[in-house]
Amino acid sequence: MIETARGRAVGPAPPLRRRGPDLIRYIRTHQTRLTPVLLLAPAILTMLFVVAMPLAFSLWTSLTPYRLTRPETIETFIGLRNYIRLFQDEDFWAAFGRTILFLAIALNVEFLLGLCIALLINKITWGQRMLRTIMMFPMMFSPILVGFQFKFIFNDNIGILNNALQSLGITDQAIAWLVDGRLAMFSIIFAEVWMSTSVFAILLLAGLFAMPRDPIEAARVDGCNPWQVFRHITLPFLMPFAFIAMTIRSLDVARAYDIVAVMTDGGPAGRTELLWTMIARTGYENARMGQANAMAYISTILSIAFTYYFFTKLVAARRYMGGAE
C-alpha cells in the first residue's frame, strides 16, 4: 500500500462480498477513502430524488401509452411511438412555433422597454430609489392574478380598455381582444410584458450603475455623438446584463402557462395554444400522460437551447468585463 501526497491510501482493490466483522474492518481500514463519498452522499441523494428519478420516470412514461385513468398502461412499452405521432402532429408544431414566436416577441419587447426604463431612471437624481421600488411592483403579483386582471381589462363587453376606447371616441364598437386570434396573442404578450419588463429594467440598471464613466468620456473626446456613445460603448457594456436577464426570462417564458391558461386557455380555437398549455391539456384533461411527457421532453430541449444560446453569449461578453478600469 502506498501513501500518496494527498494522504489517501492507494492499493489493490479489496475482495468483494465481505460481510459482518469483515465489512466493519474494511470500513475502518478504508475510512479515508470513504470520507468523500459519505460527505457527498446527501447532495447525490438529493439530486437523485429531485432530478434524476423524476426525469427517468417521465422518460419511461413517454415511452408508454400511460393514461392517468388506467394506471396499468404504464407497464406497456411502445418504444418511440409517442414521439413519432408528435412529429406528424401539426397542432403540436403550431404550438411549438407559436411558443418560439411568443418568446422572441416578449423577450425583445421586454428588453427594449426595460432598457428605456433603466436609462431614464439612471438619469434621475431625485427619487431614484423610490422609482426603483415602484418599478418592481408588477413582479410582486402572482401570474394567475395578473392573468385575471388582464382578462378583465381586455374583456370585450365589460373590459375597461374597450370602455376607455369608446368613451374617448377612438372606436364605436367593442373590440374582441381575447376572441380574435391575433389580438388574443397580443393581449397575452402585453400581460406578460407588463409583468416582467422590470426584470430587464432592474438588471440593466444594475449594469448602468456598474458602468465606468471613463470609457464614455473617452468616446466623447474620440468624436462620438451621444447616440454613437450609446451604440458603441454603453450598449456593449450592458449586453452581459441583458443576457443574464434573457437567460432567466427565457426559462420563464418557455414555461409560460398560468397567464395563458387564465386569459384564453389556449383559445380561440387553439390560436394561443403554447407548448405548456397543450401539454397540460393532453396530460391532465385528456389524461394521456405518456403523450404529454413526450411533448414535455421536446419542449425541454427548446428551453435548453434558448438558455444555452444566451449563456454562451453571456460567457463571451463576460470575457472583457475585467478590462473596464
Next chain:
Amino acid sequence: MSSISLKKVAKSYGRLEVVHGIDLDIAHNEFVVLVGPSGCGKSTTLRMIAGLEEITEGEIHIGDRLVNDLPPRKRNISMVFQNYALYPHMNVRDNLGFGLKIAGQPQEVVDERVREAAAILGISELMDRIPAELSGGQRQRVAMGRAIIRDPEAFLFDEPLSNLDAKLRVQMRTEIKKLHHKVKTTVVYVTHDQVEAMTLADRIVIMKDGHIEQVGTPMEVFNHPVNTFVASFIGSPPMNLVPATVAGGQIVLSDETRMPVPRRLASYTHDGMAVIVGIRPDDMTPVGHGIHDSGETANLSLTVELAELLGTETLIYTRLAGQEVQGKMFDPRDVHEGERLPFRVALDKLHLFDAASGRSVRAT
C-alpha cells in the same frame, strides 16, 4: 497642433467655485504641465479644455476657435485618462481605430494609421488582445496610441502615470517625452508629481486652490519660486523654510543664529522685516561635502538627528532654530546620530519670502 488660451476661466459647482478665473496661454507645440496638490483644480481645468466639464465663466480658445459651447467631439483634441479608459469590449486594434472609424475614415486609412501608431508605441504584437488581457503599462500605451492616432490639435493627459508602479512610471515618463519629440503637438499634462512636471514640461503651471500660483520653465520655478507654496512644492526633498527677521544686514533666526543677507537680496529687505528663509537641502551641506567656499556662504553648526543613505549622497535631518530641516552630504562619509557637524550654506542660492504674504521679497 494649435495654441490654447484660457481667459478668466472659472468653474463652479453650484455655489462652490473651484477654479477662480485663471488666465493661461499655451503656445503651439508647447508641453505644458499643470501641477498641484489634489483638489487644486488642475484636472477640472483640463476637463474644461476637453469639453467634459462646462465652463462657468471665461473663454477657452483652441487655435482661433472659441470652444466654450462646442461638445468634446468637435474640439479635435485627444485625451489620455488616469484609468486608461480603454473600451473594454474592443481589442487593441479596434480601440486604436475607433476614433477614426467614427470620423468616417475608409478602412484602409484606419488600418494604416493603426499600424503606424502601434509601431510608434511598440504594441504591434498586442493587436488582437482585449484590455482585460493587458498589463497596466500596455494599457497605458494603447491609451496613448489612441490619442496620437487622430492627429489632434492638442493632447490632454490627465495623470496618466499615477496608476503605474514606480519603475514603469519612470520608463513611461521618458517615453512620453520621446513621443512628444516624435509627434510634435501641443500637450497639456496634469499631474500631482512635481518630478514628472520638472522632467516633462516646457513650462510648468503650479496651481493651488483654484488659482495659478506661478507659470514658468522648470528652471524658473525651481530657481525663482514666487512664494513659499511653490518653493515647497517644487524640488525634492522640499525646500527648508525657517522664519526669521532682518536686522542690521543680517538674517536672525529665532534662536539668534545669524547669517548675512545675500547681496543680491539686500535691496529688497529692510531692518525689522519679518521673513521666511528658504534653503534647499542641496544648498546646505557639511563643510567639505558639497559647497565650496568660493561663493557667498555662511557657516552653521548643526547636530545630526537622522541620516538617510542614498548612495551618491546622504540626506541629513537636523534642526535649525527649533525646526526640522534637511541638508545633503555629497561624497558622503559615515555620520551618526548626535554628531555635531559644521554646515556651509550657499547664500547666493538662498531665498527670502515675506513672512506675512509668503511671497518672494523679489516679487513684492
